[in-house]
Amino acid sequence: MVSSDDAKPLESAAGLVAELTMELVVELADEQATVEFGQHLGKCLQGGEVVTLDGPLGAGKTTLCRGVLLAWGHQGAVKSPTYTLVEPYVFAECTVYHFDLYRLGHPEELEFMGIRDYFDNHSVALIEWPERGEGWLPSADLSVEILLKDCGRRLCVRAETAKGRQVLERVRLQRKGG
Numbered sequence: 111m112v113s114s115d116d117a118k119p120l121e122s123a124a125g126l127v128a129e130l131t132m133e134l135v136v137e138l139a140d141e142q143a144t145v146e147f148g149q150h151l152g153k154c155l156q157g158g159e160v161v162t163l164d165g166p167l168g169a170g171k172t173t174l175c176r177g178v179l180l181a182w183g184h185q186g187a188v189k190s191p192t193y194t195l196v197e198p199y200v201f202a203e204c205t206v207y208h209f210d211l212y213r214l215g216h217p218e219e220l221e222f223m224g225i226r227d228y229f230d231n232h233s234v235a236l237i238e239w240p241e242r243g244e245g246w247l248p249s250a251d252l253s254v255e256i257l258l259k260d261c262g263r264r265l266c267v268r269a270e271t272a273k274g275r276q277v278l279e280r281v282r283l284q285r286k287g288g
């Protein structure tokens with residue numbers, strides 16, 4: 111079935127590619143824009159999602175997590191849990207686990223942390239430096255990459271699973287004001 115949306119001319123070929131692979135690319139002019147995008151994303155998470163965050167030190171991964179946590183109701187500071195590796199934020203419906211694996215010595219250490227217990231339908235995992243835990247982490251539903259662009263940032267979110275696609279679809283609708 112062709113919906114009225116499908117009948118509209120496509121914005122661009124790049125737009126079409128982004129549609130098929132379920133990617134969303136946004137330009138974030140300043141820190142506030144990163145926080146706001148995090149809030150959009152946070153509102154669209156339902157629990158049970160694994161979100162990985164890639165990008166160099168200082169890209170804005172933790173800033174994005176602050177936005178996600180704000181959407182869930184956390185008003186306070188958010189620091190990267192560089193030494194503790196994970197920081198839990200407990201909400202009524204869900205616990206958001208913010209991981210920063212930058213200082214993880216060996217991926218196997220995640221096993222000693224009881225890593226499996228962190229992932230269920232009542233938790234959201236936001237994981238900075240996921241490559242350091244390769245082989246010991248569940249696969250991502252959404253992968254976010256943040257790159258430095260001029261004075262701001264370019265963020266790309268890719269849906270890696272059906273669950274991730276649903277989230278990204280909701281983010282799209284919300285950004286359109288739907």
Ligand SMILES: Nc1ncnc2c1ncn2[C@@H]1O[C@H](COP(=O)(O)OP(=O)(O)O)[C@@H](O)[C@H]1O
Pocket residue numbers: 138139140141142143144165166167168169170171172173174190238261262263
């Ligand atoms: N869109 C943006 N444009 C410019 N600066 C940003 C943007 N988003 C975040 N920042 C800034 O970049 C830095 C990112 O820090 P942080 O979020 O801790 O990065 P990371 O967790 O990726 O190491 C902060 O100083 C923040 O103010």
Ligand SMILES: [Mg+2]
Pocket residue numbers: 171172190210238
């Ligand atoms: Mg960080």
